[in-house]
Amino acid sequence: MSDLQRPNQGYDLVGDIHGHAGPLRRLLAELGYTEVEGIFRHPARQMIFVGDFIDRGPQQREVLRIARAMCEAGAAKAVLGNHEFNAIGWVAQNEDGDFLREHSPKNAHQHAEFLLQFKEGSAAHKEAISWFRSLPIWLDLPGLRVVHACWHEASRVDLMPLLDERGCITETAIRQSYRRGTAAHAAVEILLKGPEQRLPEGIHFFDKDGHKREEVRLRWWDDAATTFRSAALSMDGRENELPDSALPRDFRYAGNKPVFFGHYWLQGCPQLTARNAACLDFSVAKKGHLAAYRWSGETNLLNENLVSVAA
Ligand SMILES: [Mn+2]
Known part of the structure; x- marks a missing residue:
């Protein structure tokens, strides 16, 4: 049966996997996908x-093999995550021959397992990067939206002229998006890493690692998140150190189309972040859960449609 002939009863949206092929296989089985000749499909x-x-x-190659085979067979779609964006920047160079993503000790550490498992510079590594380059930044489908970290109209508008007909970032755009101060850089930061807001002049707090922070990450999916204090993410109970004054910019999602995203390392048992915005990252790479949402056309998302497996 070809892709077009297959009856489509909906989409199963899956959160950040970060190289955990075991939980991915268990989730696929739980959702009724079966593997035939190396490709998982649902009828x-x-x-x-x-x-x-x-x-x-531990199994980044296997995760990519499964996901890529599904995408190429029409059994799945995917958007670009910030880790794939970083992987592209690790190998891509600017006009002067410098790598777009600095090979600093911190960046090298974050990417080390990938480079080890794929053997940096190998054919497998190059193939992985070229697949990442073929992933769109977002999907705006009839009835639902998908983006890695944040759905933000102004950032989409800024990035649109720099995308190809598939919605993928072009060579020129990749270079621009690594240049601080450009609209492309700001847009990619928000769409793939989520919006942040600088605190008012003179105000700061110390995060749980003791680092001085002068900006907060925002719960853009939360309708009640209108002040620094109510909107700040990952404050670990120290919200009261933040002013309760209004945020200068409003990133809240007011769309009726549900948006699905990942990125935020949420803890605990998977549950909905909002009726129109569902974060699906429940930290499988930190002994949490790999989560999916079974979407069948509804505008108001329901907790009962979340399916997950423990790491
Ligand atoms: Mn992630």
Whole structure:
């Protein structure tokens, strides 16, 4: 049966995998996908991956093999995660021959498992990068939206002229998006890493690692997140150190189309972040859960449609 003939009863959206092929296989089985000749398929549904296939986990090659085979067979779609964006920048160079993503000790550490498992510079490594380059930054489908970290109209508008007809970032755009101060850089930061807001002049806090922070990450999916204090993410109970004054920019998602994303390393048992915005990253790479949402056309998302497996 060809892709077009297959009855489509909906999409199964899957959160950040980070090289954990075991949980991915268990989740696929749980959702009724069966493997035939190396390709997992569902008789009536398609999978959508929200990105961050790589870094950290023990079986990054197997995760990519499974996801890529599904995408190429029409059994799945995927968007680009910040870790795949980083992987592209690790090998891509600017006009002067410098790597777009600095090969600093911190960046090298974050990417080390990937480079080890794929053997840096090998044919497998190059093939992985070229697949990452073929992933769109977002998907705006009838009835639902998918992006790795944040759905943000102004950033989409800024990036659109720099995307090809598939929605993938072009060579020129990749270079621009690594240049601080450009609209492309700001847009990619928000779409793939989520919005941040600088605190008012003179105000800072110390994060749980003791680092001085002058900006906060924002719960853009939360309708009540209108002040620094109510909108800040990962404050670990120190929200009261932040001012309760209004945020200068509003990143909240007001769309009626549900948006699915990952990125935020949420803890605990998977549950909905909002009725129109579902984060699916429940930290499988930190002994949490690999989560999926079974979407069948509804506008108001429901907790009962979340399916997950423990790491
Ligand atoms: Mn991630």
